[in-house]
Amino acid sequence: MINDDWEDSMEDFTFVNKTEVHFGPDRFDSELAPVMERFGKRILLTYGGGSIKKTGLYDRVIKALDGFDIIELSGIEPNPKIDSVRAGQKLVKEHDVDAILAIGGGSVIDATKVIASARFYDGDPWDLVLNPALRQKIDQLPFVDILTLAATGSEMNYNSVISNPDTHQKQGTRGPNSPAVSFLDPTLTYTVSQRQTAAGSTDIMSHLFEQYFDNAINNDVQDGLREGVMRAVIKWAPVAIEEPDNYDARANLMWASTMALNELLRQGNKNRWTAHAIEHQLSAYYDITHGIGLGILTPRWMTYVLSDETAPKFAQYGRNVWHLEGDQDMDVAKAAIQKTYDWIKALGVPMTLPEVGIDSDENFKVMAQAAVTGGKLDKVAFVKLKTADVVKLYEQSMTTEGFE
Amino acid sequence: MINDDWEDSMEDFTFVNKTEVHFGPDRFDSELAPVMERFGKRILLTYGGGSIKKTGLYDRVIKALDGFDIIELSGIEPNPKIDSVRAGQKLVKEHDVDAILAIGGGSVIDATKVIASARFYDGDPWDLVLNPALRQKIDQLPFVDILTLAATGSEMNYNSVISNPDTHQKQGTRGPNSPAVSFLDPTLTYTVSQRQTAAGSTDIMSHLFEQYFDNAINNDVQDGLREGVMRAVIKWAPVAIEEPDNYDARANLMWASTMALNELLRQGNKNRWTAHAIEHQLSAYYDITHGIGLGILTPRWMTYVLSDETAPKFAQYGRNVWHLEGDQDMDVAKAAIQKTYDWIKALGVPMTLPEVGIDSDENFKVMAQAAVTGGKLDKVAFVKLKTADVVKLYEQSMTTEGFE
Numbered sequence: 001m002i003n004d005d006w007e008d009s010m011e012d013f014t015f016v017n018k019t020e021v022h023f024g025p026d027r028f029d030s031e032l033a034p035v036m037e038r039f040g041k042r043i044l045l046t047y048g049g050g051s052i053k054k055t056g057l058y059d060r061v062i063k064a065l066d067g068f069d070i071i072e073l074s075g076i077e078p079n080p081k082i083d084s085v086r087a088g089q090k091l092v093k094e095h096d097v098d099a100i101l102a103i104g105g106g107s108v109i110d111a112t113k114v115i116a117s118a119r120f121y122d123g124d125p126w127d128l129v130l131n132p133a134l135r136q137k138i139d140q141l142p143f144v145d146i147l148t149l150a151a152t153g154s155e156m157n158y159n160s161v162i163s164n165p166d167t168h169q170k171q172g173t174r175g176p177n178s179p180a181v182s183f184l185d186p187t188l189t190y191t192v193s194q195r196q197t198a199a200g201s202t203d204i205m206s207h208l209f210e211q212y213f214d215n216a217i218n219n220d221v222q223d224g225l226r227e228g229v230m231r232a233v234i235k236w237a238p239v240a241i242e243e244p245d246n247y248d249a250r251a252n253l254m255w256a257s258t259m260a261l262n263e264l265l266r267q268g269n270k271n272r273w274t275a276h277a278i279e280h281q282l283s284a285y286y287d288i289t290h291g292i293g294l295g296i297l298t299p300r301w302m303t304y305v306l307s308d309e310t311a312p313k314f315a316q317y318g319r320n321v322w323h324l325e326g327d328q329d330m331d332v333a334k335a336a337i338q339k340t341y342d343w344i345k346a347l348g349v350p351m352t353l354p355e356v357g358i359d360s361d362e363n364f365k366v367m368a369q370a371a372v373t374g375g376k377l378d379k380v381a382f383v384k385l386k387t388a389d390v391v392k393l394y395e396q397s398m399t400t401e402g403f404e
Numbered sequence: 405m406i407n408d409d410w411e412d413s414m415e416d417f418t419f420v421n422k423t424e425v426h427f428g429p430d431r432f433d434s435e436l437a438p439v440m441e442r443f444g445k446r447i448l449l450t451y452g453g454g455s456i457k458k459t460g461l462y463d464r465v466i467k468a469l470d471g472f473d474i475i476e477l478s479g480i481e482p483n484p485k486i487d488s489v490r491a492g493q494k495l496v497k498e499h500d501v502d503a504i505l506a507i508g509g510g511s512v513i514d515a516t517k518v519i520a521s522a523r524f525y526d527g528d529p530w531d532l533v534l535n536p537a538l539r540q541k542i543d544q545l546p547f548v549d550i551l552t553l554a555a556t557g558s559e560m561n562y563n564s565v566i567s568n569p570d571t572h573q574k575q576g577t578r579g580p581n582s583p584a585v586s587f588l589d590p591t592l593t594y595t596v597s598q599r600q601t602a603a604g605s606t607d608i609m610s611h612l613f614e615q616y617f618d619n620a621i622n623n624d625v626q627d628g629l630r631e632g633v634m635r636a637v638i639k640w641a642p643v644a645i646e647e648p649d650n651y652d653a654r655a656n657l658m659w660a661s662t663m664a665l666n667e668l669l670r671q672g673n674k675n676r677w678t679a680h681a682i683e684h685q686l687s688a689y690y691d692i693t694h695g696i697g698l699g700i701l702t703p704r705w706m707t708y709v710l711s712d713e714t715a716p717k718f719a720q721y722g723r724n725v726w727h728l729e730g731d732q733d734m735d736v737a738k739a740a741i742q743k744t745y746d747w748i749k750a751l752g753v754p755m756t757l758p759e760v761g762i763d764s765d766e767n768f769k770v771m772a773q774a775a776v777t778g779g780k781l782d783k784v785a786f787v788k789l790k791t792a793d794v795v796k797l798y799e800q801s802m803t804t805e806g807f808e
Contacts, residue, residue: 009652012428023671024416218652220636221659228628235624248413248622255625267427323723
């Protein structure tokens with residue numbers, strides 16, 4: 001397609017990302033102290049359920065931060081809850097800390113971003129989640145992270161997703177603050193379980209899909225970047241599951257997670273995301289793992305939106321990512337979607353909703369309404385979807401029909 | 405290749421790039437003033453041979469900067485000379501400017517980076533080129549650019565190449581300063597000639613090749629990113645030459661030039677560059693256009709270093725970039741190199757040295773020695789080269805033998 005009217009081309013964009021990445025094994029032991037000293041000596045340490053104590057990472061961090069004044073917030077949960085942010089807000093204010101060090105995956109980093117904003121807000125931090133414009137008007141605590149899970153890209157972006165169980169809301173919020181420094185040490189993910197590795201890899205692929213299936217035409221540099229990262233994830237996720245301590249597998253997945261969602265790859269795009277909006281309702285209602293929900297939904301969504309109009313893009317995906325041959329776009333497109341399903345399944349992802357404990361359709365309609373409203377799916381999606389469409393997607397996710 | 409010893413894997417790296425990109429047509433007219441005001445009201449304007457006056461760009465910039473105090477340095481040449489930097493140093497000191505605005509391609513931006521350093525250096529700026537460590541110890545003037553040529557990536561990196569005709573040196577220098585803001589407006593390149601478009605596109609491809617043909621194995625995310633940008637350049641460079649005002653062609657080439665050399669795509673690499681070191685001697689001795697020199701040398705270099713050991717990487721290039729089929733790596737590799745030659749030639753690049761006025765081999769040996777020394781080609785190249793190898797490459801560039 002040659003386009004001489006730039007209205008249909010890649011969109012204008014403004015891009016800057018100031019996060020400093022330190023990539024490689026065992027670097028934080030010696031580099032963490034000088035990095036944190038840029039900000040001061042009083043540090044809030046945020047982390048999750050305590051696996052960092054089992055793996056010895058906690059002890060290494062404490063040793064690396066000898067001489068610092070450390071306050072701790074542990075127990076930040078997957079799909080982080082607003083109560084954890086509230087607890088963090090209390091601590092950073094009470095102890096007047098200079099910076100935060102987040103150790104964990106996307107959930108810990110997501111919560112940390114909002115805590116860093118909440119330091120300078122006197123109200124309830126849920127206000128900041130619902131109204132991110134408030135975060136733009138206030139100062140931010142600087143924060144650093146040590147990443148332990150390759151998945152969300154939170155290590156090099158401005159986004160958080162925070163859940164409020166009281167209101168069944170799982171809400172994205174974009175702040176002015178990305179990590180000042182991210183330590184990306186692939187060896188820290190050697191202990192990530194097969195299931196979490198699969199879920200993380202599916203999450204990375206979904207981020208790439210959401211950006212790739214977009215209505216800006218001839219956005220080829222960006223498409224090429226996305227296709228390249230997809231091929232690396234497709235190659236290395238199965239290896240990481242088979243050999244958890246394969247460095248190259250873990251290194252490629254970790255760097256892929258960062259590149260897939262550091263905002264660079266979404267530049268030039270026209271529309272918003274689809275599968276994430278639909279999945280967020282699944283985890284909000286049933287607290288399932290985000291990446292697993294995406295793994296189930298993604299092939300159904302692809303099939304649902306496949307048409308003569310969208311087939312060329314799915315065929316491009318098949319040719320450039322899966323090396324599929326053939327002249328017929330629709331055939332290549334269908335084969336690519338089947339490849340996608342098979343790849344996700346081979347990672348060990350349960351491929352139906354009943355397998356993750358969702359065996360009734362009782363909430364589908366209200367979830368679908370929330371997905372359409374929250375994601376503006378009826379207004380700015382790659383293919384616009386209404387509530388009835390999303391209900392069908394949930395229903396089609398109940399069985400393997402069409403794929404096995 | 406599965407590698408479980410990280411010594412052979414992607415290298416550790418530290419990456420940060422704080423340049424803020426404003427991509428899209430006609431943005432600087434309204435955005436330039438607020439951007440420059442971040443730094444102050446006294447601006448040095450740097451530009452080249454005056455084509456910006458013919459195209460009306462100069463007038464638009466002066467209008468956009470109404471109310472600013474503007475000093476000018478014009479006449480910065482292609483392969484910018486140290487004398488231009490010296491002139492700039494004098495102006496920024498004399499007028500105590502707050503920031504520099506560079507309007508042009510890589511040459512103007514390259515010179516501007518060193519002028520920004522030289523503001524805070526009292527000696528000859530050639531010292532700063534020869535010894536970039538000096539630049540790390542001093543302050544830098546902030547600078548902004550409006551890019552008019554898609555080629556060098558200088559708009560989002562820390563590098564300059566400065567020539568000293570007195571000493572026949574063409575020297576790279578990396579400073580601590582990348583542009584604070586880069587305005588990337590593809591429509592400004594509608595007036596770039598067929599020859600400059602070809603040279604710029606060849607330069608972009610060469611940057612990608614230099615990073616792609618590297619000895620770090622399994623650096624797959626990075627390879628995928630590079631392959632993706634290559635495909636976009638291969639697709640759109642011929643279109644830009646055919647239809648100079650095709651927005652999508654100009655937009656893809658401009659963004660490709662930035663992505664190819666904003667330092668992101670070189671992360672994880674082991675070795676230094678080859679073709680650039682060899683080409684720099686050509687332009688140092690004969691002042692030929694850098695991208696043209698690269699276009700001539702690149703296919704010869706690829707053929708020269710092709711072996712059983714390197715064939716898998718060239719075959720990967722053939723399959724992922726050119727969609728070549730076939731199981732035999734050597735066959736696919738050779739076909740890919742021929743495709744590369746044909747693509748460069750089809751852009752209108754003269755494919756032999758005599759066609760650019762170099763019809764004697766009298767300087768080849770001394771040039772080859774300088775290339776090997778300057779580029780450490782005998783120590784850390786993808787395939788190590790000695791002086792005799794480089795002489796052969798220059799000689800093979802005298803005719804089309806082997807390619808036509």
